[in-house]
Amino acid sequence: MAKRTAVKSKPADGINPRQPCPCGSGKRYKACHGGAGGAADVIVARPFQGLAAETELIALREFVPSATVRLPLQDAPREVVLASVLPMAAAALIRADGTAFVGLQVQTRSGDLSRDLARAVRWALTAETGDALPVVGPDDGAEPGRLQDLLDVDAVVEPELHTDFAWWMPPDDEPTGDVALSLERANAAILPTERVAAPGVRAAYWVDAGDKAHLRWVRPEPEEQLLAALARLSVRGELDLGEGSRYAGSFRAHGLLVPVWDLDRELHSSEWAGPAEALGKRLQEALSSLDAEQLTEAERRARDGLRGRQITLR
Incomplete structure (x- = not known):
């Protein structure tokens, strides 16, 4: 019987399947983003690895109640503000005065929080005033695919902490109705x-x-x-x-x-x-x-x- 010969194909992206995945998960590429399921199937335990802002991002994600920080984006058409949490835990929104916000304390769509946030940032860069993104959409594999691809990785951030969520509204705007009730409830839950x-x-x-x-x-x-x-x-x-x-x-x-x-x-x-x-x-x-x-x-x-x-x- 003739000996079967294995044919090895070179991955389209040029990454060796046996090498560590560039996402930082610690897994081999073929078992991570290079697998059949791609980014959606892998749990990235350290999503902000490689960013100088990593520790601050974790704090804002996990236990800081009300805070904002300007994202150090590379060559972006507009400024985007990263927020600890947005109204209704939205993934992103464009405030009535045109300020673009992306939320950190959100429902994750994939196993890689960095990819979810990158998709929210891409949405915020082109969205219209008054638009809101309740949750990020399915991972379409678009590049740049992760937050590390969009930010100045060496930039150190200095979050601004707030005593309430008044910044959800543009300056001088008075909330009414359901918005006022939502603000009242959110403010009552804040730990100083x-x-x-x-x-x-x-x-x-x-x-x-x-x-x-x-x-x-x-x-x-x-x-x-x-x-x-x-x-x-x-x-x-x-x-x-x-x-x-x-x-x-x-x-x-x-x-x-x-x-x-x-x-x-x-x-x-x-x-x-x-x-x-x-x-x-x-x-x-x-x-x-x-x-x-x-x-x-x-x-x-x-x-x-x-x-x-x-x-x-x-």
Whole structure:
């Protein structure tokens, strides 16, 4: 019997099927965007990887109630404002004054939030005043396909936080009827939130949860590396932010770890800026020392304890 010869075809896009997928999912291309289902079938665990704004985008997506930030788009015909949430959790809308908004806290259509947001941005760039996009449409494979293709990946963003959702309306417009009722309900659900501004501190937010306050800090480091550094600080008794604080645990969000500290809510959010800066420096020192020093037995036990106090958000 003649030996069967396998014929290998070169992918149309020139990507080796055995190489990691360019989307950053960690899977081989043939099992990800190069598969039969394409982008719609793959879950991208870290959708904002490669963007300098990654940690801030995660914060706005997961727990910042009312915030806006101008997207650092490349060669765009109009400015687009990224918002934590829009009326009726819309994917995008063009306000009556022509301002284009894209929402982050939206229903996902695919397994890649970055692709969904890119489709919403493309819609917003050409939509008419007064138009709204309730949800993004099916993934048509259009390019650029991801947020990373549309943005200046090195741009650092500075979100503007709001105490309510008045910015849903153009300046000087008074909401009426259902719009006024929707605004009232949205405003009533807001947890007071402030950015913790200090040198070396990014994507750290003070949140007043009612009975206590929290510091939620989206960290860019790989999870295992960050856990080891946190464990090293824990053993040294240096994991808190000083009197009136304690480390509460962490949660995973979009591929990154978000450590959380309980805080004395009697203190103003600005009073935690200095302690957060000091903690950030201790954490950087601990991260740097990991290359030269192995974890001790006590640090390994502390790391296992920290790992047991985690939850995952998708």
